[in-house]
Amino acid sequence: MPPPVKKMHLVLITGMSGSGKSVALRALEDLGFYCIDNLPPELLMPLIKLERTNQADQLAIAMDVRSAASLPQVPSQLAQLKTQGMQVDCLFLDASTDTLMRRFSETRRRHPLSKSETHDHDHDQHRALAEAIDLERELLSELRDQAHVIDSSIIRPTQLQSYVKSFIDSPGDPLTLVFESFAFKRGVPNDADFVFDVRMLPNPHYEPGLRDLTGCDAPVVDFLQQQADVQAMLTQIHAFLDHWLDAMARNHRSYVTVAIGCTGGQHRSVYLVEQLNALFAPRWSTLKRHREIAARQTY
Template identity: 65%
Template structure:
């Protein structure tokens, strides 16, 4: 049996240890900070043991060997290995706050610049440059607004799906709390009629029937739904042929409660019969946690 591998990478402070715990709970054998040069021998050893589910965290702690990782992962994929590559990210502001709260040093802060030191922000920016190629090849999870339990659930939802097909992720968010970092495509729907201004609808969400009925009756909302669906439907086959594992479509409104939630639910229902789909509601998930 071929080994099943999940590689967790991403920014320092983005929650990689939490994601690794989620995989351990799901039955994966987990290894943190495996040097890239040991990846292929390690996988070969696991294959001799008849294979099992493996999760490995790899990041800038690998130092000078990190640039080898994309080529090594492609070689494993070419061999037919079942491989998922997840990249955890967060906004610069969130990362700075997390390091300040924990009083931990950033791994790259130990590498001095020409003046003999790295500020935290310099270290974060340098890390983004080093990880840029890996980010482009991965499914990105923005943890800026996620609590640990929400990140655990997101990772478990992803690994529960078969790897053979492209997975389509629809995500709602609030512009007032910041743009999500994990979107491949992002649509702004703040110009649509807003249930927030209807007193009876204000406390409800886009999953509640009165809000659904209200938005169903709005021609601009239905036109937006049709046009987003047409765009996604047009380009998904090409993305699948390009060997993409995940495509994230983010829908943003002002508060992330009504319009974006409604559209995510509608789109997930439209595409659910043909494609593997997941739906996320960033603001609702935060409220309900």
């Protein structure tokens, strides 16, 4: 009796030019995915048919704005593949406009939507690049709305690879909750659907014995669990999300990212992410990220 055919897992990677799509592809290659970069949408369905014939079970495809004319057909293609029983995950890599402009300037690469003519003045080049990035955001907006978004603005490539691998390892449930801690002083994550500011809460940073610890460490946890305001914040965020998640799932939302920010991204926000993840994990597929802690660990 022949072995059962494995269910194919397709990961579509898209996003802004310069946001790290090649890094994400390499992470998936490490996980055993057969990866194809810059596939025209017209070739997606024929490729799936071919790979099914070859009994492939892990396929990752990167598409970007170079296929702008045919990108509108991609959502319907993905919906069709899902009805055929395929596991389809969409990953959108994003970054702030300032970050993208800096990366293009540093690498001297041309943006795929930049006009072909050269400009004599830095100001003209700067304006042309900004306009190209704005147009790219508009063209990719529909795909972004249906994908899990990762903001690569201030994270290192090793961090991004870790985020991608965690995303792939998460169960393919109808809705995945992502809890992310961050420091306001380093900017609000672009991938956040909800942002909660907890800087008004008691800060363990001012306790000498807790300053060098994080919200994952037991002494900090004990300290914050004794603070009435912290517990009130936790209860209210939990109640808000618990009330609306079913409605978001019914609206075909696949991913919801909840960002919790404090001053340094080390104590209060980390603690609340850990607590919220524990509260929601029994019912929903969850991921957790600690942006600032992970950034320090990659040095």
